[in-house]
Amino acid sequence: MTLIEKTGFFPDYYLNLKNSQSDVFDVQIGKIAACRNDYERLAFVEQFPGIREHDGQLQVKREFAGKNADTAAQLKEKGNQAFKAKNWFEAMLFYTKSYMALPEDKVNERAIILANRSATLFHMEKYDETLIDVQRSIDLGYPKDLIYKLYERQARCYMVKKAYPNTIASFKKCITALDDAKVPSDRRSKLSLDAMTMIKMLERDPLTAKQAARQQKFGEAKLTLAIPDEKEFLSDNVRFDRNPAEGRFARAATDITVGEEILVEKPFVAVLLEKFSKTHCDNCFIRTAIPVVCPKCADVLYCSEECLSKASSTYHKYECGLLPTIWRSGASVNCHMALRIVANKPLEYFLKIKDEIEKDLPLDEILKLPSDDYRRVSHLERHEKSRSASNIFQHTLMARFLTKCLAEAGYFGATPKPEDLITVGGIILRSLQFIQFNTHEVAELHAKKADGNEKTVFIGGGLYPTLALFNHSCDPGVVRYYRGTTIHVNTIRPIEAGLQIAENYGPIYTQEGREKRQAQLKELYWFDCTCDPCLENWPTFEHMPTDIIRFRCDGPKTCRAIIEVPATCNDFMIKCVTCGESTNILKGLKVMQDTELMTRTAKRLYEAGDYSKSLNKFIDLLKIMYEVLAPPFPDFCQCQQHAKDCFLHLGNFYNIN
Template sequence: MHKSFLNEHTKFRDSLNTEDLDKFSNFFNDKDKIKYIYERLYNESIKIDIDESQQSRAIGKNGTKVLEIKKTGTKYFQKSDNIQALHWYSIAILYCPQVTNDWLKQLSILYANRSACLYHLKFYDLAIADIQRAFEHEYPNELRYKVYERKAKCLLATNRLKSALESFKATLQTLDDSNLSLEKRRKWQLDVQIMVAMLSQDKNAKKDVELKNNKDSHKLYGAPNDLYPAATNAMKIEYNSLEGRHARASRNIPVGKVILIEKAYASVLLQKYGHSHCTNCFNKLIAPLPCPGCSNVAFCDESCKEVAMKSYHAFECLMMPTLFSHEISISCLIALRIITQKPLKYFTSIEFYLNKLQESKLPSIKYEPNDYINLYSLVTHRESRSIHDILHRAHLATYFLWNLKKTNYFPKHDNENEFLTDDEAFIGSLILHHLELLQFNAFEVSEIQDSSGNDQHSIFIGGSVYPTLALLNHSCNPCVVRYHKGTSVIVQTIRELDVDDPITENYGPMFAFHTKDERQNTLKKRYWFECHCIACSQDWPLYNEMEMSRSLRIKCSNCKNAITISSESMDFTAKCNICFKSTNLFEDLKVLQKTESLFSEAKICMGNGDYLKALPILSSLLTLFHKHLVQPFKDYHLCQEAVKKCILALGNKQKRIIK
């Protein structure tokens, strides 16, 4: 889970005797467990010490380093290598101190330099944003004429003629402050005056063209569910003692339909992507914005930066280097993020309600994905946990709490290192609860890497928790695939669903690639349950075993069960062994002859990278298979894997910048 912290926990656990463990186990509530561990850690000096100098180094604002990196960026810019120049100027911006006016001025120059790279790479809006930041950070007056002209050219390129005219006029006004020679100034002035004259006579320069919103739009199939607004109304949530809360189709759902769109309740980005992706929305960065206090994270724009700085990052800015150094996993860090993204008073205001909350079966009010109560009510399996498991997680929660106390999250009090207030212990108990529920309800956030050819490679960039998605049970033969846009998750069907069919996703092992024993062992170890999906209960064959099979599983026209026939059979009727009725095979075999050409057509589209064109072809093919065949069947699962590949291509994608 977290090797470095695990070593610390082993020391702590070994310091406890049987009587200590019994005392810990007998505490009635988790607040008392947290207080007990805190007192033991501090009163007996077994605490984990933070190396303050290491923490300071990890924060990483470094003026000397910035000036060297800036030189590297300028060297590449002078060679017209704008991609490399953009990279190095961005790194310099992230490391630039923001504590004195001199450094803020240096930051303004870096923004202006980067705007030149962005302009040449045709990222005009990003260039305009950097120019504005340069002005906000007191960019030198004698240089402003250059960036005003650059801004005007960016506005021209995006057909915002009115604003371009204003920027050209500002260029003329600021030329007087420049250090240009009289001759150069006059030439520059003449060129700009020509542009001003041309735009002044252009009737289209009276207003700017409204920019189109290029954001992807994903629509739910049907209307939103009245009780579960993140899901379609074609999906219902039910409860029974064997399956717990689970999803089923309330009506027939075709292949490729979006049945759930949910924003993450909380997300944490992997440390290694801290400079390449926005820490708030996980979008791939072209021109990252820095945190004022550290160089560990970056943002895509001011809105994401504001959200982070006004909530979680205000507290985590100094904490995260220490936590990362202890190799604490992403799912555990999400347990902390759930706390830091809301103020203390939010949690204390609902403490009484949480204490009265019973184990949730089905909600009586709307199940909003952003409601903490719905997150809190996800399964923890506390009753199945050993005392050592609870002790481990309680110790980690206390460690998080100790770090959080060093920030301004809690009001300061006397002797605060020696004991916990009731509010502090309560927050510690919530972190413990989060650590337990996230073991079973956290999700990886992925991104498709841009690569040459038809190969797709998915990488893990962070983790999130989704209260509605968490209600879907596992199947080794899932009917949906999920992908991400930023930190939001989109779930689409990958096979036809009939009324009351279970809507399941996959927690890892798939029947086509792992034996039943392998799947069961993985699921029992990781998620603590025995799988009873159809692939397990019928012990479906692996893909390579299906590939060797020379039989067809035709769907009985009467009872819909499988009629197994040889692929070389010349018979046109077959009797079902379940209902004993005969099925005419002629239409089934005739349809199956067409599927090979359809699949070949779709594969050509995929080979050309045209996944949007391939998807409807493959979806229609799966519809045919659903009507005429019964799983498991090799061609069905080949087609299904292709559908998954097309759908995953709609998600987060790492794109190369083209020169």
């Protein structure tokens, strides 16, 4: 991913700066090469000729244009009209937009609009969501003369869910709230009688007592749409090593079978793309239909109060109101991630560790650091010595802009100290460099059930310190998928002890030829790929021969040879030219025959939506095939792809229909 992903005022700012002194610009920026570290680079750019004169073009300011009471009222009225027409989904959308537009001081209006949204959700039979919005409205102080409606709705939802103690409690609250209700006496009497009747009926139900006893023993689970917290995990079968040729990399400590989960990791930092800011939680990336929003800005939303609280107590208190500036600048998600790394921690934290960042720690010490320690990521590959003066200058200029954004947000206090600006700017600059080569695209699987089409969509970027240590292969040994922002890594083929565990940085040999793959990797990651598909120039899937079968030599284990046999071959014993032993290919032919039925069964389970069972079948197939056959081989490649598709269904998923 690049520094600038689209047009914006930042590239215009850079070009204007360059054109203002075009005759000496290249000579001037060349002097940055003499700087010894990122802090000196920030200091150099701060004194660069013409830099401050052009600062007005950066347009750094906080703005809250999305909040407007009149707009909110208009959207609410549209929601009311849709509700009257029984267009529940349309009404819900208008109420959500109205809720997002309400200014911070309109607390009562927020309570009312959430109550209205809960009514649409009730009609849509989304009972958990209804209960959540009802409680949100109550917490915001919904009017006393109307609150009986919410308690009755709450009771009806619990009734459908067969949560009888909760149903009784809500009906009792409804009866009490009727004292403040401005309704005719006959209407009040009927509501009260209906509630009392339901209470008496449920109190006699044996299930009520059982549920009440269970609640008393275990407590009542809070109803939330927040994604469950996952425990991070690194398999004992994974070891990390380092050498001059390959840098840091993961290897198998013991034999690893296909399908094993070897890593579950939360991101050190993750940023959602702007285009998904109104559909996904800004904190956990989960798609949400009934969001909560920041009271101050209308730029992002959250799936739950938990995510809103996490964001508001860390990065969002500085990004709030600044996001339009960041998005309008044209800065890439990489740049936003560099800013958020700093925004997640107080200034004092970075001032304290400033001198520790440059220390070259041993790999085992790095892995022992707390997961939120900046030094867990600051050591990642930056290719600092390979960067041109122009590249360094542009990155430094961006770091200076992002530092100005933080200053505008009050990160440095009322009067920022110049030395603090340089320190943080230097840390952002360092972050921009390692983020460039170590970011993973957080994905969501989009499916159209009507036609069966599926595609993976990039919704944000994440930095995963442990996974970043894995090297690349165009024939990766693992597949990754996401639950929210948490990444799961599973093996997609057996990996022998001592061999590298490689992931994939983008190009895969089955889809793109060697020349294109290597050009892409060189451009994006600045290295020459030497994986087996590149060294041996494996064919893409469409060019794989179907008249040649690749068998593994079943001679001594020290022989890793592949025996290529024409499909028309009538001999069953084939001599290996490497070890001289003969291999009986009948076993391999029998495997190919047996796997056809298993493949049909696995595909049928996939089409039926039973992805876990389908995955287990494909994993069994891969184990069987890998014992006797070797890629590149069409059936094996197809089976791997089917297994990958199953894994993706276990993560972020959106049914477009």
